[in-house]
Amino acid sequence: MTILADIIIGFGVFFIVVSTIALLIMPDLYTRAHAVAKSETLGLLLVFLGLFLRPEMDASSFGRLTFVLIFSLIANPTAVHALVRAASRSGALPWTVVDQEIADDELDAEDGLIVEPEEGSR
Amino acid sequence: MMTGEYPSIVVRVVCALLAPFIFIFGLYVVAHGHYGPGGGFAGGVFLAAGAILPRLTLDEDLAYRIFPVVLGPLAGGIGMLLFLACGVLPMLFGGAFLDYGAVEVAGIEPARMRYLGILVVEVGVGLAVFGAMVTIFDVLMGRSER
Amino acid sequence: MSPFLVTTLLIIGLLIAAGLYRVWAGPTVFDRLVAIALVSVNGVIVLVILGFVLDRAALFLDIALAYALLAFLLPIALGRYFEERDDGMSSDGLPSPRRAPKPTGVIPHGLLAERGRRETAQRAIEARRRHQQASYPHGEAAPPASLGPTPPRPDHDPDDHDDTTDDPPREGGRS
Numbered sequence: 364m365t366i367l368a369d370i371i372i373g374f375g376v377f378f379i380v381v382s383t384i385a386l387l388i389m390p391d392l393y394t395r396a397h398a399v400a401k402s403e404t405l406g407l408l409l410v411f412l413g414l415f416l417r418p419e420m421d422a423s424s425f426g427r428l429t430f431v432l433i434f435s436l437i438a439n440p441t442a443v444h445a446l447v448r449a450a451s452r453s454g455a456l457p458w459t460v461v462d463q464e465i466a467d468d469e470l471d472a473e474d475g476l477i478v479e480p481e482e483g484s485r
Numbered sequence: 486m487m488t489g490e491y492p493s494i495v496v497r498v499v500c501a502l503l504a505p506f507i508f509i510f511g512l513y514v515v516a517h518g519h520y521g522p523g524g525g526f527a528g529g530v531f532l533a534a535g536a537i538l539p540r541l542t543l544d545e546d547l548a549y550r551i552f553p554v555v556l557g558p559l560a561g562g563i564g565m566l567l568f569l570a571c572g573v574l575p576m577l578f579g580g581a582f583l584d585y586g587a588v589e590v591a592g593i594e595p596a597r598m599r600y601l602g603i604l605v606v607e608v609g610v611g612l613a614v615f616g617a618m619v620t621i622f623d624v625l626m627g628r629s630e631r
Numbered sequence: 632m633s634p635f636l637v638t639t640l641l642i643i644g645l646l647i648a649a650g651l652y653r654v655w656a657g658p659t660v661f662d663r664l665v666a667i668a669l670v671s672v673n674g675v676i677v678l679v680i681l682g683f684v685l686d687r688a689a690l691f692l693d694i695a696l697a698y699a700l701l702a703f704l705l706p707i708a709l710g711r712y713f714e715e716r717d718d719g720m721s722s723d724g725l726p727s728p729r730r731a732p733k734p735t736g737v738i739p740h741g742l743l744a745e746r747g748r749r750e751t752a753q754r755a756i757e758a759r760r761r762h763q764q765a766s767y768p769h770g771e772a773a774p775p776a777s778l779g780p781t782p783p784r785p786d787h788d789p790d791d792h793d794d795t796t797d798d799p800p801r802e803g804g805r806s
Contacts, residue, residue, distance in 0.1 A: 365633075369635050372635070372636075372639060376639055376642055376643065379643060379646060379673065379676070380642070380646060382669065383646040383649050383650055383669065383673070384649075386649075386650060386653050386665070386666060386669055387649060387650075387652060387653060392659065392661055392662055392665065395653070395662065395665055395666075396665050398669075399665050399666075399668055399669045399672075403669055403672050403673075404672075406676075407672055407675070407676055410639075410676055410679075410680075411679070414679065414680070414683060417633075417636075417683060419683045419686065419688065420683075420688075421688070423688075423689045424682070424683075424688035424689050424692055427688075427689060427692035427693065427696065428679065428688075428692055430696060431675065431679065431692060431695055431696050431699060434503070434506075434696065434699055434700070434703075435672065435675060435699055437499060437502075437503065438499070438503065438699065438700075438702075438703035439668065439672055439703075441495060441496060441499040441500075441703070441707075442668050442702070442703055442705075442706035442707060442710075443665060443668055443706070444493065444495055444496065445491075445493065445495075445496045445706055445707050445710040445711070446661055446664050446665055446668065446706045446709075446710045447661070447665075448492075448493050448496075448710070448714075449661065449710035449711065449713060449714035450659070450661035450710075450714075452714050453661070453713065453714055455659065455661065456755075487708070487711055487712060487715070491707075491711065496707060500707065503703070507700055510696065510697075510700060514693075514697070517693075521690065521693050522690060522693050522694050522697070523693070523697065527697065531697070531700065534700065534701070534704055537704075538704065538707070541707060541708055541711065542707065
């Protein structure tokens with residue numbers, strides 16, 4: 364039983380490590396928030412499920428741990444949703460727009476449709 | 486304004502769902518302050534969080550009907566009075582301020598009296614903190630004049 | 632006290648430190664807040680495991696629950712606050728993109744950039760170019776924009792796309 368619990372906790376720690384690394388290296392807000400909202404919650408779920416199977420578990424901590432688990436499962440994605448929604452309303456653009464500039468310049472050059480806002484529209 | 490209906494239905498539903506549980510957890514922390522972590526102050530903060538969360542996320546009329554503006558100063562005043570009464574009462578029996586053991590009630594020994602006194606003082610502090618936090622929020626939101 | 636749980640505790644403690652780097656470095660306020668959400672979830676896990684390691688699970692689970700409740704309140708309130716403030720995105724010195732022309736519709740990306748979506752893309756590109764010229768007037772290479780906010784043109788109505796006046800070089804930015 365303890366071996367099984369340790370395996371599950373190990374998987375949970377793996378997901379938490381992955382989401383923290385994603386928070387550090389991902390390029391924009393939306394991808395970082397994706398890591399925090401989903402992967403981190405899965406890691407928390409697995410770690411707590413593993414703790415349920417540990418021999419240290421007793422009756423008084425069972426109810427409390429269940430409540431912490433359910434609350435975190437609901438609250439963490441909601442909090443990140445509220446943040447990302449506010450950021451989106453404040454004008455955060457996804458990272459792909461930056462690459463799109465280069466890609467569309469190449470497409471324009473192929474078509475002979477050169478957009479020159481430096482001299483034209485400005 | 487920070488009050489009023491939160492524009493996202495996810496946040497609205499989740500906050501409406503969780504606010505009563507936060508309030509109950511505040512009551513638990515206040516009542517459990519003798520042996521657990523927390524006590525009056527932390528419990529009062531959670532009670533205030535349970536009251537402020539509907540104001541942040543729900544419709545204004547609904548939120549201010551659940552916890553009216555007048556509840557803040559009222560709870561704060563009652564809490565302070567409770568604390569003061571509980572502190573002064575032992576002085577009438579010849580003890581020091583907040584020295585509950587000095588209160589002599591027939592059939593209750595001093596240790597039990599001390600226990601009850603701490604509980605009442607915790608409730609008073611919790612009410613005072615709850616009232617103060619809610620009042621601060623309402624003053625910041627400009628809703629305090631009513 | 633099992634060595635496995637202690638190891639887990641140390642790993643997640645290191646992850647908290649790693650997450651605090653994003654709180655320190657995040658280009659916008661919302662990056663910091665998202666990082667704080669992750670740090671607080673890690674903190675809840677650390678508190679719970681610490682309770683089991685120290686054999687005082689009931690006490691530490693109460694603390695963890697209190698911490699989780701407060702960590703839930705923070706993003707709700709602060710997200711709303713910074714959404715309604717105008718300078719929520721400007722912690723890196725760039726102006727708020729709130730009044731900027733937002734690309735409408737689906738932003739095409741990568742191989743999905745079809746001809747039919749060209750118009751949307753061009754609007755984003757033009758906004759981007761205007762921003763770069765306003766922000767970096769001396770022809771420096773623009774820093775790699777990790778979060779691509781499209782900043783405003785200071786003097787213009789955001790919905791007005793085809794005016795011909797010149798933007799003055801923006802002052803006080805990253806130049």
